[in-house]
Amino acid sequence: MPLSDMLEDFSEAPARAATGLTDVMLEEEKLQAFEKGYQAGWDDSTKAQQQSAAHLSEDFARNIRDLSFTYQEACTAVIGAMEPLVREIVTSVLPDLAHETLAVRVAELLQHEVAAHGALPVTIVTAPGHGAALEAILPNDATLPLDIREDSTLADGQVQLRLGDAVERDIDLTGVLAGIGTAVEGFFQQAEQTVKERA
Numbered sequence: 001m002p003l004s005d006m007l008e009d010f011s012e013a014p015a016r017a018a019t020g021l022t023d024v025m026l027e028e029e030k031l032q033a034f035e036k037g038y039q040a041g042w043d044d045s046t047k048a049q050q051q052s053a054a055h056l057s058e059d060f061a062r063n064i065r066d067l068s069f070t071y072q073e074a075c076t077a078v079i080g081a082m083e084p085l086v087r088e089i090v091t092s093v094l095p096d097l098a099h100e101t102l103a104v105r106v107a108e109l110l111q112h113e114v115a116a117h118g119a120l121p122v123t124i125v126t127a128p129g130h131g132a133a134l135e136a137i138l139p140n141d142a143t144l145p146l147d148i149r150e151d152s153t154l155a156d157g158q159v160q161l162r163l164g165d166a167v168e169r170d171i172d173l174t175g176v177l178a179g180i181g182t183a184v185e186g187f188f189q190q191a192e193q194t195v196k197e198r199a
Contacts, residue, residue: 072195079191086188090181098157098173102130103137105171106159113163114144120164121145127154134159 106124114122124134128150135148154160157173 075191076195079188079195083188086184090177090184094177094180095157098177102157102159102171102173103133105173106134106161107137109161109169109171110138113161113167113169117163117167119144120167121147123147123149123160123162125149125151125154125160125162127156127158128152130156130159 106126110122110124114120122144124138124147126134126148131148131150138146138148151160155174157171157177158175159171161167161169161171
């Protein structure tokens, strides 16, 4: 038996029906491969976009946390630095300033009340030790009867101004200073509480 009988002969053209079927099958395979590749690319793109969005969200959240922490640190540092200064102003500077300006405040109030009510007899009652300072600053006017008295029941910074029997005004710088001290104390307590809650 010759060798040519054992081998397949490719010299003849395949049948037309078989070629058409093979071309269709080949096109279907190509189309399926394209669709699979397209779907795989689309899935990879969607997954990459989701990962990118998740990464951006995590970065954004971390940046917000860092900013919040930095803001809290800054607030704590500023309040901590301010507290001794403000307390010193309230406990030392303001009382001295109030004591030094008390006579000026009384003179201004007296001038306002005399302008409003006329030249009535004036009685000024002050804490012990303040009478001389008031006498030095108040006008020495013969048309305005002025009586300055010291009363041990009044504290430093407290003055009562009476015009005749009708008008009485009180100046209480001690009460004002106490109110300022209470407000400052409340502010720093609230700030400390806020920092603890946000920590």
